[in-house]
Amino acid sequence: MKKDFAIILALLLLPLLLRSSFIVSVATMAVVYSILSLSWFFMEKEAGWTSLVHSIPFGIAAYALAINPVLIIPAFLLSLLLFTALSLSGREKFVFTSFITAIVFWYFSHYITLSVNGGVVGGEEGFSFLSIGLWESYLLSSSMLLLFFTSFALIRKSGLGLKIEAVRDDEFAARSIGINAFKIRIVSFAISVFTATVAGVCYLLYFGHVSPEIFSVEIVLLPFVASLIAGNRWASPIIGSYIIVVVSRAFSGILPETHLLIYAAVLMLSPKLKRWWGASAY
Amino acid sequence: MLRADRVRVELNGRMILKDVTCYLERREIMLIAGPNGSGKSTLLKCIMGLMESKGRVFLDNVEITHLKPSERFKMGITLAPERLRVAKNLTVEENVSISGDFQEALEIFPELGPLAKKKAGKLSGGERQMVVLARALISKPKYLLLDEPFQGLHKDLRVRVVNMIYNLSKKCGVVVVTHDELDEIFLMSDKTCILVGGEVLYFGDSEGAEQLMREMFM
Numbered sequence: 090m091k092k093d094f095a096i097i098l099a100l101l102l103l104p105l106l107l108r109s110s111f112i113v114s115v116a117t118m119a120v121v122y123s124i125l126s127l128s129w130f131f132m133e134k135e136a137g138w139t140s141l142v143h144s145i146p147f148g149i150a151a152y153a154l155a156i157n158p159v160l161i162i163p164a165f166l167l168s169l170l171l172f173t174a175l176s177l178s179g180r181e182k183f184v185f186t187s188f189i190t191a192i193v194f195w196y197f198s199h200y201i202t203l204s205v206n207g208g209v210v211g212g213e214e215g216f217s218f219l220s221i222g223l224w225e226s227y228l229l230s231s232s233m234l235l236l237f238f239t240s241f242a243l244i245r246k247s248g249l250g251l252k253i254e255a256v257r258d259d260e261f262a263a264r265s266i267g268i269n270a271f272k273i274r275i276v277s278f279a280i281s282v283f284t285a286t287v288a289g290v291c292y293l294l295y296f297g298h299v300s301p302e303i304f305s306v307e308i309v310l311l312p313f314v315a316s317l318i319a320g321n322r323w324a325s326p327i328i329g330s331y332i333i334v335v336v337s338r339a340f341s342g343i344l345p346e347t348h349l350l351i352y353a354a355v356l357m358l359s360p361k362l363k364r365w366w367g368a369s370a371y
Numbered sequence: 372m373l374r375a376d377r378v379r380v381e382l383n384g385r386m387i388l389k390d391v392t393c394y395l396e397r398r399e400i401m402l403i404a405g406p407n408g409s410g411k412s413t414l415l416k417c418i419m420g421l422m423e424s425k426g427r428v429f430l431d432n433v434e435i436t437h438l439k440p441s442e443r444f445k446m447g448i449t450l451a452p453e454r455l456r457v458a459k460n461l462t463v464e465e466n467v468s469i470s471g472d473f474q475e476a477l478e479i480f481p482e483l484g485p486l487a488k489k490k491a492g493k494l495s496g497g498e499r500q501m502v503v504l505a506r507a508l509i510s511k512p513k514y515l516l517l518d519e520p521f522q523g524l525h526k527d528l529r530v531r532v533v534n535m536i537y538n539l540s541k542k543c544g545v546v547v548v549t550h551d552e553l554d555e556i557f558l559m560s561d562k563t564c565i566l567v568g569g570e571v572l573y574f575g576d577s578e579g580a581e582q583l584m585r586e587m588f589m
Contacts, residue, residue, distance in 0.1 A: 251469050255458040262456035264421055266470050266506050267444025 090242050093324035097238060100331060101231045113227050119334040120230040121291045122311060124237060126326035128284030129312030131241055134321070135250070136277035137257030138180060141309050142187035145171060145194055146282045148303035150289030155216035155299050156203060165286045172278045188309065195304035215300025218293050226295035233291060234327070237284050241323065244280065253277045307348065314355045321366035372396050373448070373514045373544055378417050378426035380410070386569055387413050388424065393564045393574045397513060400540045402556050402577065403548045404588055405566035411548040412453055414566070415516045418546075419443060419450040430514070447513030451506070453548075455499040455523055459492030466491050466502050471509035479535070480505050496523025504532065514544040521551035533559075553588055557581075 104116040129143045146168035153160035175186050202211035210216060221229070244250045255263040256270045264270050293299050302308075315329030333348050340347040355362065374394035380387040388410045395401040403411045416422040420440040427436045430446055438446070457466050464487040467476045477484050480501045486494065491502055500523045507515060517536070521529050533555045539545050540559070547556050557563065563580040565573040565587070573580050 248469070251461065251465050254461055255466070255469055258458035258460050259456050261421065262452055262458065262503075263469075264440045265419060265450040265452045265456075266510060267441050267449070268469070269439065269441035272441075 090323060093322055094238065094242075096324045097235070097327055100327070101235065104227065110223060113223055115334060115338050117223065117227045117230055117295050118338075119331045120227065120234050121288055121295060122315065122334060123327040123330040124230065124234050124288035124291060125285055125308075126312040126315040126330045127234070127237055127241070128281045128288060130316050130323070130326040131284065132277065132281040133316065134323075135241075135245065135257065136253050136274065136281070138176065138274075138278075139184045139313075140172070140187050140281075141184055141313065142172070142175065142191045142194075143281075143285050143312055144191050144304050144308040146285035147289040147292070147308065148194075148198065148299070150286040151293040151299040151303055152198075152201065152216065154290055154293050155218040161286070161290070165283060168282045168286065169275070169279055172282060173275060176274060176278070191304065191309045192306070195301060195306070195309075198301040198304045201301075213301065215298060215302075217298050220297030221294045223295075226291070229294065230291040233287055237287070238323070238327075249273075249276065307352070310352055310356070314352050317355050317359055317362045317366070318351075325366075372429070372431060373418070373546075374429040375414065375418055376427040376429065378414065378424050378428070380413055380417060380422065380424045380569075388417065388566075388569045390426070391564075391566070391569070391571050393562070393571065395514075395544045395546065395562050397544050398540055398542070399561040400536065400545045400547065400556070400559055401562040401564060402553075402560040403546060403564045403566065404553065404557075404584065405572075406587075409566040410569040411566055412518050413569075415450055415518050415546065415548060419448060419516060421450070444510070447543075448516065449507045449510045449512035449514075450516040451503050451508075451518060451520060453518040453522060455496055455503060457491045457499055457502050457506070460490060462488050462490055463494070463498075463502055464488065467505050467509065470506040471511070475509045476505035479508055497525055497528060500524055501528075504535075508535075508539070512543055514546065515539060516546045516548075518548045519550070520547065521549060553584075557584055 104113045125143060125147050129140060132138050132140055149164040149168055150161060153164035175190060176183055178186055199213055202209050252268050252273050255268060256273045260270045311333065312326060315333055316326040318329035318332055319325040333351055336351060337348040372394055376392050377390045378388055379390055391414055403414060405411050413422060417424040418428055420438060420443050427434055429435065430448065435443055435446060463483055464473050467473050483501055483505060486498060491499060504520060520532055524532060529552055533552055536545055536547060537559050549556055557577060560577045562575065563573065563577040564571060565580060565583060573583055
C-alpha cells in the first residue's frame, strides 16, 4: 500500500512541477476519473460487488450541483437507494441489472429539463455551472483522491474493513458469527457511492458543465476498464484512468475515439486480464 | 434454555424439517444425530436464524424467532458452520479477530500462531476447521452450535476438540451435529435428538437413546 501511495503521490505532484496548463488540464481529468474508478474498485475488490452503474452517482451529483447544490444530499441518498435495490437480486445478477439501469438512466437523462425565466434549460445541452478554475480544480480533485485513497487504506485495516471482506468471501459464514451482512453491504455501498458523488462534484467544478454524456456507456465502463488495465493493486484504477485519459488526449488529433479502442481491447481480454492480475480470486 | 418449537422448513415443495421440537439447558450437550439429508444442519441454521422457517425459537424463555442472526449472536448464540467456511482472502489472524481476541484463540489452538499471516484460503482442511472453531469459541457464546466440528481434523486434534466440547459444557450449552466421534459425543451428551427424514425419531435424555443409537449409527 505504501508503494501504491508513493506512485499516486508522484503522479499527482508531476503536473505541479511541470507547471504546464495543458498537462494540468489532462491531469485534472485523469484525477476526476481516478476518484470515480477508485470508488468502483472499492466496491469490487473490497465488497465483492461488480457494478456497472457508478455513472449514476457520478452523474447525478454533477446534475444536482448544477441545478441546486442543496440537491447533493438527496442525490447521494437516491444513488444509495438504487444500489441497495439492485443488490437485492444478488451478486451475479447485479452486474447485468446495474448495466441495464445505467443505460436506461442515460436515455432518460436527455429529458432532464428545467423551466428558467420562461425558457427551458437542460435536455441534450445539459446544465452549466461556474467552474472554479484549472489549478483550483486540480488541487481540489488531487486532495480528494489522496483523502479517499488513504481512507480506504485505513478502512481496510479496521474492523469494518475486515467485516466487509468477510461478507464478501462468505456471507453465510460471516452471518453465523454475528455479522449483519445487509448492514455491512449498505455501509460499503455508501462509502463507494459517496466517493463517486464527490467525483461528480469535482467533475462539475472543473468542467463547469454537465450533459447526458456523463451517463454514457463510456463513463459506465470507464472504472471497469481502468481497473483492469493496470493490475489488481489499489493504485491500479488510478493508473488505469491516467492511461485512458492520457492516451485518448495524445491521439485525439489523429483518432478522436482512441479510448473506445482501449475499451474494446480490454473488454475482449478481460477474462485473461482477470486471471493475470489474480482478480478472480473471489 | 434454548428451545426450538415445532420448527418446520419447506423447500421447493419438499419438507426438510417437520415440526421439530427440541431444547437444551445451559451447561448441557445435545447431540443431533441422523442420516445424511435428515435436516440436522438445517435445524442449526433455523436456530441461528440463517434460514427461513416456521415455528418458534426461544432463548431463556424469550422468543427470538423474529430476530436476525446478528441479534441472536448478540444474545449469545453462535454457529460454527460445516464445510470449513471462513473468509478465504483474509489471513488467519484477521478471520479470528472479527470475533474477538486472537490471543484467546491461540490459547485454544496454539497451532494457529505460525499461520497467523497466512490466507485462510491456503490452509489445509484441518487448519481451516481450527479457524472456524476458534472464531466461534472466542465469541463467548451462551449456546454454541457446532456443525460437523471434526471435519478435516486429524485424530489427535479430534480428541482435543472432544475434550474442548466437554469443557465448554461447563460454561455454555453445546449443540453438536456430527458423523464423526459419535461414540464420544454421545457418551458425554445430556440430550440426544435423532432426526430421520426431517422428523424427530427420538428426543430426550441420551441414556434413553442408547439402544436406538447403537442400532442406527454405532
